[in-house]
Amino acid sequence: MKSERANRRMMTRLSIFAVAMFGFGFALVPFYEKICEVTGINNLIKPAAAVVNTQVDKSRWVTLEFDANAHGLEWEFRPVQRSVRVHPGEMIQIEYDVRNNGAKAVVGQAIPSYGPKHAAPFVKKLECFCFKQQPLQAGESKRMPVQFVLDGALPADVNTITLSYTFFEVKGASTAPAKGGVQG
Amino acid sequence: MEAVHGHTNDHSHDDHAHKPSGIMRWVQSTNHKDIGTMYLWFSFTMFLVGGVMALIIRSELFQPGLQIVKPEFFNSMTTYHGLIMVFGAIMPAFVGFANWLIPMQIGAPDMAFPRMNNLSFWLLPPAALLLIAAQFMPGGGAGVGWTLYAPLSTQAGPAMDLTIFAVHILGMSSIMGSINIITTILNMRAPGMTMMKMPMFCWTWLITAYLLVAVMPVLAGAVTMTLTDRHFGTHFFNAAGGGDPVLYQHIFWFFGHPEVYIIAIPAFGVISQVIPAFSRKPLFGYASMVYATASIAILSFMVWAHHMYTAGMPVEAQLYFMYATVLIAVPTGVKVFNWVATMWKGSLTFETPMLFALGFLFLFTLGGFTGLVLSIVPVDVQLHDTYYVVAHFHYVMVAGALFSAFAGIYFWLPKWTGRMYNETLGKWHFWLSLVFFNVTFFVQHFLGLAGMPRRIPDYALQFAEFNAISSIGAFGFGLSQLLFLYIVIKTITSGEKAADRQWEGADSLEWTHLPSPAPWHSFETPPVVK
Ligand code: HEM
Ligand SMILES: [Cu+2]
Numbered sequence: 196m197k198s199e200r201a202n203r204r205m206m207t208r209l210s211i212f213a214v215a216m217f218g219f220g221f222a223l224v225p226f227y228e229k230i231c232e233v234t235g236i237n238n239l240i241k242p243a244a245a246v247v248n249t250q251v252d253k254s255r256w257v258t259l260e261f262d263a264n265a266h267g268l269e270w271e272f273r274p275v276q277r278s279v280r281v282h283p284g285e286m287i288q289i290e291y292d293v294r295n296n297g298a299k300a301v302v303g304q305a306i307p308s309y310g311p312k313h314a315a316p317f318v319k320k321l322e323c324f325c326f327k328q329q330p331l332q333a334g335e336s337k338r339m340p341v342q343f344v345l346d347g348a349l350p351a352d353v354n355t356i357t358l359s360y361t362f363f364e365v366k367g368a369s370t371a372p373a374k375g376g377v378q379g
Numbered sequence: 380m381e382a383v384h385g386h387t388n389d390h391s392h393d394d395h396a397h398k399p400s401g402i403m404r405w406v407q408s409t410n411h412k413d414i415g416t417m418y419l420w421f422s423f424t425m426f427l428v429g430g431v432m433a434l435i436i437r438s439e440l441f442q443p444g445l446q447i448v449k450p451e452f453f454n455s456m457t458t459y460h461g462l463i464m465v466f467g468a469i470m471p472a473f474v475g476f477a478n479w480l481i482p483m484q485i486g487a488p489d490m491a492f493p494r495m496n497n498l499s500f501w502l503l504p505p506a507a508l509l510l511i512a513a514q515f516m517p518g519g520g521a522g523v524g525w526t527l528y529a530p531l532s533t534q535a536g537p538a539m540d541l542t543i544f545a546v547h548i549l550g551m552s553s554i555m556g557s558i559n560i561i562t563t564i565l566n567m568r569a570p571g572m573t574m575m576k577m578p579m580f581c582w583t584w585l586i587t588a589y590l591l592v593a594v595m596p597v598l599a600g601a602v603t604m605t606l607t608d609r610h611f612g613t614h615f616f617n618a619a620g621g622g623d624p625v626l627y628q629h630i631f632w633f634f635g636h637p638e639v640y641i642i643a644i645p646a647f648g649v650i651s652q653v654i655p656a657f658s659r660k661p662l663f664g665y666a667s668m669v670y671a672t673a674s675i676a677i678l679s680f681m682v683w684a685h686h687m688y689t690a691g692m693p694v695e696a697q698l699y700f701m702y703a704t705v706l707i708a709v710p711t712g713v714k715v716f717n718w719v720a721t722m723w724k725g726s727l728t729f730e731t732p733m734l735f736a737l738g739f740l741f742l743f744t745l746g747g748f749t750g751l752v753l754s755i756v757p758v759d760v761q762l763h764d765t766y767y768v769v770a771h772f773h774y775v776m777v778a779g780a781l782f783s784a785f786a787g788i789y790f791w792l793p794k795w796t797g798r799m800y801n802e803t804l805g806k807w808h809f810w811l812s813l814v815f816f817n818v819t820f821f822v823q824h825f826l827g828l829a830g831m832p833r834r835i836p837d838y839a840l841q842f843a844e845f846n847a848i849s850s851i852g853a854f855g856f857g858l859s860q861l862l863f864l865y866i867v868i869k870t871i872t873s874g875e876k877a878a879d880r881q882w883e884g885a886d887s888l889e890w891t892h893l894p895s896p897a898p899w900h901s902f903e904t905p906p907v908v909k
Contacts, residue, residue: 201490202562208557213596220600220630227626304619363619367612
């Protein structure tokens with residue numbers, strides 16, 4: 196049987212280990228971010244890398260439907276056109292309208308989502324209001340463009356893609372009209 | 380092992396030269412047996428609280444439609460039922476066993492840090508009160524599920540904050556308890572008690588305690604992030620601020636999968652004591668049992684995302700997590716094989732502890748098999764978040780961990796109280812539990828296969844029959860546990876006197892070297908183990 200001292204030393208070591216594991220939990224945050232970045236899992240709100248294959252495939256039509264939601268925000272948010280028919284490879288620009296009907300300035304961030312989900316990587320967004328946080332003063336309205344190219348490698352069974360944006364409030368962000376990039 | 384003793388526990392016990400009486404004996408107790416007893420009673424109380432919540436859930440699900448409770452309350456019940464059963468009932472039950480048994484089994488006078496032991500226990504009641512108080516917060520309990528997933532948890536009402544604090548406190552208690560257990564086992568073994576001579580129960584707890592120290596802080600980190608997202612403007616899990624709700628799932632399951640083994644491994648330990656005792660043979664493959672347990676523990680860190688196949692993951696990752704998960708079945712299989720081999724050609728008798736151990740063996744293995752089914756990606760995509768998963772984890776947690784706890788309680792009750800339980804009633808308890816458990820949960824496999832989602836208060840009509848059967852089983856199971864309470868109280872108050880070595884097949888120190896009931900202080904001079 197070992198001495199009281201040995202016990203205390205053991206306790207210290209194990210406590211340090213526990214604290215380190217608490218830190219490890221937080222270290223997982225940048226770790227996952229890096230993994231998502233490197234593997235390209237989660238770059239929905241980042242511009243697509245230069246589009247390589249710009250050959251327009253005239254033989255194929257794909258319908259894109261647009262949807263808009265505001266979550267917990269008094270914002271009126273809708274696409275200017277409900278849907279477009281496009282050829283893969285074509286450069287397309289569409290627009291969304293947003294208006295802050297609330298009494299105070301807020302910053303919103305739009306998060307896109309795609310249906311079907313596996314079509315997401317084939318919608319190459321070159322410009323999008325979702326790349327930035329959008330501050331809106333009370334009563335302010337804005338028309339915001341989205342520019343994209345459909346990748347010709349889009350699986351043949353996908354004829355319709357729904358692109359849906361949801362605006363979320365970014366609490367604590369500066370509502371000054373300056374344009375802040377997405378954090379983190 | 381040099382300083383052969385005499386003083387080691389003087390420090391810890393100078394204020395306890397005699398047993399103080401009344402309530403203060405329990406509040407201030409630093410005695411491992413008192414603390415073990417308190418853990419076990421606490422656990423049983425929580426088992427009843429969590430059980431009532433389960434019965435509320437099953438009452439609502441007895442028929443389709445919304446009859447009894449509001450959906451929000453239903454969600455809160457599933458959340459707190461899960462939290463209370465995992466953190467309040469199962470885990471403390473096995474810590475209770477650890478407190479009672481580890482010092483006696485390794486020939487130590489007490490745990491290494493008796494005062495910290497007292498604190499570990501007394502953190503539990505406040506945490507339990509927070510979980511219960513959460514029900515009465517504005518908006519009711521947080522209906523986020525026991526996994527506390529973001530983004531629901533970052534948007535839930537104030538009950539969520541109480542829940543987060545409760546998780547913090549429970550985590551602290553577990554970490555301190557684990558430090559105590561590791562130090563006790565590594566430093567306080569009697570002369571001659573080498574690591575590979577320790578009873579399997581001590582080994583399983585040593586490994587579990589390491590798992591706890593490793594993953595409880597990660598859970599604490601996850602809920603701390605939830606808390607700061609809720610109140611302090613961080614965006615860990617908030618997509619709008621650049622965070623990611625799926626990140627929460629990754630961190631949670633990095634804790635969560637090892638957690639299921641934190642529940643299962645001490646249960647393996649109890650079973651590894653009970654089966655040899657009633658087979659009158661030593662445990663088959665002791666060394667392989669130790670290695671198998673250690674490999675399960677290590678593998679359990681590498682499979683967490685099998686809970687997230689449908690959360691969005693590249694197919695390569697799915698394949699990796701699928702293979703890694705299937706791999707866990709190998710050491711688990713080794714254990715099951717060893718238990719069966721222990722019984723092979725043994726002179727078996729079937730007293731209540733053995734019955735529960737056999738119930739464990741059959742039903743835990745069945746739960747392991749459904750786990751294997753779920754680990755296959757294309758199957759899980761169908762079955763994820765259905766009642767099939769509910770059936771799976773109840774087979775491993777109720778018929779696994781809980782049955783093992785029952786086996787252990789019947790097994791050691793004579794040692795703890797000096798009295799025998801009523802064998803006939805014990806057998807009734809077993810058979811009632813076994814039958815009603817299966818009535819409750821076996822049909823849930825069919826519900827899940829037919830597509831009934833979990834965590835819903837209402838369901839489509841085609842699920843009605845199986846749900847009615849399951850609810851009837853649940854009430855039967857719940858009522859059977861009152862019989863257990865009766866048996867335990869009856870044993871304590873008027874059981875027949877137990878022999879010092881009540882089970883002649885049991886060969887660990889508490890049976891061979893100590894009288895029944897085990898004296899308040901034992902092994903003040905350590906035994907010599909050959
Ligand atoms: C051979 C061993 C095991 C395998 C292969 C396995 C596999 C799995 C898989 C793949 C899931 C995810 C199912 C889904 O959500 O779609 C799962 C869920 C679960 N398992 Fe296991 N498991 C095993 C053993 C255990 C043990 C020993 C326990 C606890 C004592 C356990 C407790 C749970 C729990 C609580 C869940 C559900 C978590 C939740 O979503 O709330 N499992 N298991
Ligand atoms: Cu798991």
